[in-house]
Amino acid sequence: MTVVDEIPGEPSDTRGRVAELLTLREAARRGPSDRATEAQHAKGKLTARERIELLLDPGSFKEVEQLRRHRATGFGLEAKKPYTDGVITGWGTVDGRTVFVYAHDFRIFGGALGEAHATKIHKIMDMAISAGAPLVSLNDGAGARIQEGVSALAGYGGIFQRNTRASGVIPQISVMLGPCAGGAAYSPALTDFVFMVRETSQMFITGPDVVKAVTGEEITQNGLGGADVHAETSGVAHFAYDDEETCIAEVRYLLGMLPSNNRENPPAAPSDDPADRRGDVLLDLVPADGNRPYDMHKVIEELVDDGDFLEVHERWARNIVCALARLDGQVVGIVANQPQSLAGVLDIEASEKAARFVQMCDAFNIPIITLLDVPGFLPGVDQEHGGIIRHGAKLLYAYCNATVPRISLILRKAYGGAYIVMDSQSIGADLTYAWPTNEIAVMGAEGAANVIFRRQIADAEDPEAMRARMVKEYKAELMHPYYAAERGLVDDVIDPAETREVLIASLAMLRNKHADLPSRKHGNPPQ
Numbered sequence: 193m194t195v196v197d198e199i200p201g202e203p204s205d206t207r208g209r210v211a212e213l214l215t216l217r218e219a220a221r222r223g224p225s226d227r228a229t230e231a232q233h234a235k236g237k238l239t240a241r242e243r244i245e246l247l248l249d250p251g252s253f254k255e256v257e258q259l260r261r262h263r264a265t266g267f268g269l270e271a272k273k274p275y276t277d278g279v280i281t282g283w284g285t286v287d288g289r290t291v292f293v294y295a296h297d298f299r300i301f302g303g304a305l306g307e308a309h310a311t312k313i314h315k316i317m318d319m320a321i322s323a324g325a326p327l328v329s330l331n332d333g334a335g336a337r338i339q340e341g342v343s344a345l346a347g348y349g350g351i352f353q354r355n356t357r358a359s360g361v362i363p364q365i366s367v368m369l370g371p372c373a374g375g376a377a378y379s380p381a382l383t384d385f386v387f388m389v390r391e392t393s394q395m396f397i398t399g400p401d402v403v404k405a406v407t408g409e410e411i412t413q414n415g416l417g418g419a420d421v422h423a424e425t426s427g428v429a430h431f432a433y434d435d436e437e438t439c440i441a442e443v444r445y446l447l448g449m450l451p452s453n454n455r456e457n458p459p460a461a462p463s464d465d466p467a468d469r470r471g472d473v474l475l476d477l478v479p480a481d482g483n484r485p486y487d488m489h490k491v492i493e494e495l496v497d498d499g500d501f502l503e504v505h506e507r508w509a510r511n512i513v514c515a516l517a518r519l520d521g522q523v524v525g526i527v528a529n530q531p532q533s534l535a536g537v538l539d540i541e542a543s544e545k546a547a548r549f550v551q552m553c554d555a556f557n558i559p560i561i562t563l564l565d566v567p568g569f570l571p572g573v574d575q576e577h578g579g580i581i582r583h584g585a586k587l588l589y590a591y592c593n594a595t596v597p598r599i600s601l602i603l604r605k606a607y608g609g610a611y612i613v614m615d616s617q618s619i620g621a622d623l624t625y626a627w628p629t630n631e632i633a634v635m636g637a638e639g640a641a642n643v644i645f646r647r648q649i650a651d652a653e654d655p656e657a658m659r660a661r662m663v664k665e666y667k668a669e670l671m672h673p674y675y676a677a678e679r680g681l682v683d684d685v686i687d688p689a690e691t692r693e694v695l696i697a698s699l700a701m702l703r704n705k706h707a708d709l710p711s712r713k714h715g716n717p718p719q
Contacts, residue, residue, distance in 0.1 A: 220258050220275035228299035237370060237392055238436050240280045240295035243330045246440040247293060248284035255282040256316060262308040267339040274300050277308045278333075281316040283325070286447045289459070292320035295330035298370055303333030305376070306340045310347025317354040324453035326363040328443060331380065331393075332370030348375050355382035360555035363450045367443055368393035368429070369436060371413070381428065384552055385446065385504070388419035388429040389439050395422060395429075427508040427541065446502060449516045449523050450556055457557050458523035465497045467520045467696045474688040480629045482567075482605045485531045488513050491563065491603070492526055495519070495692050501526070504549055509541035510534075514549040516558070520696045522703075525553035528563035529614070538610045539570040540583040547586040554594035559699055562600040562615040568608045585718040588613045592620060593715060597702035599695060602626040602682070608634055617681055622705065623698050624681070627688045631667075632676045638663055 203209050221241065223229060232239055238246070244253055258280075261273040278300035283292045294316050296303035305313075320327040336344035358364055359382065366380035368388040372395045380386050380395065388395070396417035403409055403416065415421065422429035433439040451458045471494045478486055492515060493499035501517035510533040515526045527546050529536035553560050569580060591598070591613070599622060600615045611632060617624040626632070638659075645662040652658035676682040686694050 216259060216275070223297065223299050224274055225299075232299055235392065236435075237298070237332065239299065240297040240330065240332070243367075243369065243436065243440060244280065244282075244284075244293060244295055246437060247328060247330070247443060248286060248291065249288065252284035253282055253293075254284060255280065256319070257281060257312050260308055260312055262306050262340075264306060264308075264340050264343075269339050276300065277306065277312065278303055279305075279309045279312050281312045283316075283319070283323075286444050289447070289452060290323065290325040291328060291447060292316055292323070292325055293328045293330065296333040296370070298332045298334075301334075301337060303370065304335060304337040305333060305344050305347050306337035307343040307347055309337070310344070310350060313347075314350045314354060317351070317358065320362055321354070321358050324362060324455065326365065326447060326450065326452060327358065328365045328367060328447075329379070329383070330367050330369055331372050331376075333376060334371060335374045335376045345375070348379070351379050352382060355379055359384075360454060362453045363447070363556065365443060365446065367439065368395060368419075369439075373397070373399055385431070386422070386429045387431045387433070387439050387443060388422060389436055390414075390419040390432060390434050392436075394418055423505075424507045427505060427545065430504050432507070442502075446516075449502060449518075454555055454557065460521045460523075461518060463497045463518065463521040465520075468693045470689045471495065471692055472689045474691065478565075478603055478627075478629065478688070480604075482565075482629075482631060485535070487532050488528045488530045488536075488563065488565070492517065492528065495695065496524075496526075497521065505545050509539075509545040511536055511539065512542040512546050514546060519561075519692070519699060522699060523558055524699070525549060525558045525560045526563065527560065527614075529566045531565055534570065535567055536565050537567055537570045538584060538587070538613065539575055540578050540580055543580075543583045543587040543613075547590040550587070550590040550594055554590070554596050557596060559597035559599070559702065560594060560615070561695060562598070562621070564600060564602045564606045564611065564614050565604045566607065566610040566614055567605055568610045582718050584609070584613060588619065589715070589717045591615045593717075594620075595705075595707035595709065597622055597699060597705050599623045599625070599698055599702075601691065601695075602630040602632060603688075604629050605631045606633075607631075617683075622702055623683050625691075625694060626673070626676065626682045626685050627691075628673045628685055629688075630673050630676070630682075630685070632681070 203212055229239055259275050260277055261275060262277050276297060278297050279294055280297060281294040283290060294313050317327060364383035365385045366383045370393055374397060377395045377397060394413045394417040400411050400413055400416055403411060419429060419432040423432035431442060449458060474494055477490055492501055496517035496519060501515040503515045505514060511530050513528040513530050517524055517526055550560060569584060598615055612618060615621045649655050649658045673685060677685050
């Protein structure tokens, strides 16, 4: 029997081995150096582990492949092989529910993605899909690791493929906490929600230097792809915050409104707000005159539990409001026209915003409540040439395709194609209600009278008096509050003060709704 000599310097017993393991783990947890940590903090940024600690319940994080190191050679890589390879992966809990997470460590290779780095992300994504639990990515990386060439690019491909496979199966949330350039930006774009932090996070396909070289335009990183740009102009970011702590706290709040996967319902929460609470303030909040604006946010506050809701894409396409809230403790998605912005019309951006939100709600078993006060689609050459038909059809498709409980409520005006698109009974709304102030018609009375009674008005001795008379006649005949109800297009005309109670009772009835879908691989929605 041959006795193998012990390697000098290595521990000779189990206790020694455990001590060595603990030393390695501590080194991995500490990161490359105190100086690198100080540099991260100097930029106003937390480290990857500090972010994970904010996201997950205390002591719940279980790390995966902490001791992973790359195997690449060349360009000095063989001399620099830090543990974790620049990404921390694992799982923990948020309010006791399992959540998977990966976080780029900018202190190591600038958080750049190499082959080992990508493999770790692939593994945690596969685990999240298999376990049926949400995935949160804390992004702070410099893109592909150039020294590893095409291997790094292939790593991104694996991430994109898994993002797509997980879409509509588990909630995917991207939190942008640093730079995200080139192909790396496509992974967040494939996820359900994108959070950004002002000043420290940016997203763009080509950076300012390339833009200047190609187009001659000079612009800063934040001006090109900062949080405010993507929250207000491009619509890439759903949420933007001033600091990482607030941002990550809001991620936790959002997770509390979402189910773990598409086979579960969103978590209910006990509510002290009475289900039968009257909303008499609504009688004065919404003017009967359809031309007078009001803030739809205040209507939503009056209807939902404790006036609390989370608005998605708050600063983009402000003429429509998309929000998650609770009614009697149950999560609902709310889509509502905003009369304070562009009179609440539907345009290209509003249609895209609402369509994506409706799809998300349907994917994750969240009932949809639609509040209508819409004068139509926005007219104009820019809208037509920009494809308002195609983009408006996205919202129509999303509603028609949704199988979750759907309730629509017409507060005031609902004109033309916009009325149909905003979840009318004719496209599958389960229940449709209206307030006594509703006006449902092909167009406003003034426009309709000008078309229908054009000749009578032109031939009258007093055209303006004749126009006023015809407008009044059209309203009395076709736009009175009970016209749609008389024809079965509205299930009931309700007292605005009773809206909360009616919605809660209707949702309770629809809770076990089941819809059979046709057999197909998938639809072909308008793009």
